[in-house]
Amino acid sequence: xxxxxxxxxxxxxxxxxxxxxxxxxxxxxxxxxxxxxxxxxxxxxxxxxxxxxxxxxxxxxxxxxxxxxxxxxxxxxxxxxxxxxxxxxxxxxxxxxxxxxxxxxxxxxxxxxxxxxxxxxxxxxxxxxxxxxxxxxxxxxxxxxxxxxxxxxxxxxxxxxxxxxxxxxxxxxxxxxxxxxxxxxx
Numbered sequence: 001x002x003x004x005x006x007x008x009x010x011x012x013x014x015x016x017x018x019x020x021x022x023x024x025x026x027x028x029x030x031x032x033x034x035x036x037x038x039x040x041x042x043x044x045x046x047x048x049x050x051x052x053x054x055x056x057x058x059x060x061x062x063x064x065x066x067x068x069x070x071x072x073x074x075x076x077x078x079x080x081x082x083x084x085x086x087x088x089x090x091x092x093x094x095x096x097x098x099x100x101x102x103x104x105x106x107x108x109x110x111x112x113x114x115x116x117x118x119x120x121x122x123x124x125x126x127x128x129x130x131x132x133x134x135x136x137x138x139x140x141x142x143x144x145x146x147x148x149x150x151x152x153x154x155x156x157x158x159x160x161x162x163x164x165x166x167x168x169x170x171x172x173x174x175x176x177x178x179x180x181x182x183x184x185x186x
Contacts (some may be wrong), residue, residue, distance in 0.1 A: 005057050009066045012049045016066070017073035019045040024074070035156055040090060040164050042074060043130075047123050047168030048175075050098045055176055060103045067095020086137045094165070095132030098122060116173055120166050127165025131157055 001009075020041050028038035047068075050063045075088030101107075101122040110118050135154060141149050 001062070005059070005062055006043060009062055009069070010054060013066045013069035013073065014055050016042075016045050016049055016070035020070075020074040024041040035160075037160075039157075039160065043127055043161060044165035044171070045170040046070065046091060046095070047098070047127060047165040048172045049168075050095055051119060051123065051169045051172030052176065052179060054099065055172075056101045056179060060099055063099040063102065064092075065096070066079045068092045071095070083134075083137065086133045090133040093133065094126040097129055098126040101126065120169055120172065123169035124166045126162040128158055130165070131161050135182045 024039075026040040027041050028036065030037045046067070050067065053066055054063050066075065071088035071090075071092040074091070075084035102119075107118060131154075134157075138150070138154075143152070
């Protein structure tokens with residue numbers, strides 16, 4: 001990795017951590033009726049930064065490293081360390097898979113709106129997958145009937161993950177033309 005890439009990874013991971021630590025608890029208190037906005041900052045900021053970093057660096061692995069660092073930084077301050085680390089593993093997994101899907105050779109052939117749609121789809125999918133470690137934790141501590149009873153709540157979490165990770169990627173797509181017109185990484 002080049003020094004500029006390492007610096008970008010460090011800066012982007014720091015931005016993600018700072019947003020989550022400062023705004024996450026505030027935004028997480030807001031509710032839409034009985035539904036919480038907990039985790040929304042991680043999804044929006046994380047997937048925004050993943051997309052921008054992948055586009056700037058154009059090399060596999062940079063997003064994975066940033067997501068792992070951010071997951072450790074945002075989750076280590078949780079009251080329940082085990083739950084925090086499991087949820088953090090989800091964000092790291094989401095970042096790693098975003099990295100994998102972003103650099104699948106098919107994306108090199110996509111242009112314009114087709115590419116944007118592909119990026120939104122992979123953001124939605126990886127946002128959804130980031131929920132899996134938490135669901136496995138829930139399944140391991142709850143009985144099967146209790147887990148099934150909480151299915152509507154998990155469906156809400158899944159919908160929230162898809163919507164807000166796609167929103168983060170959408171914001172990334174909006175800002176990318178300005179970022180690409182700035183100084184190149186090389």
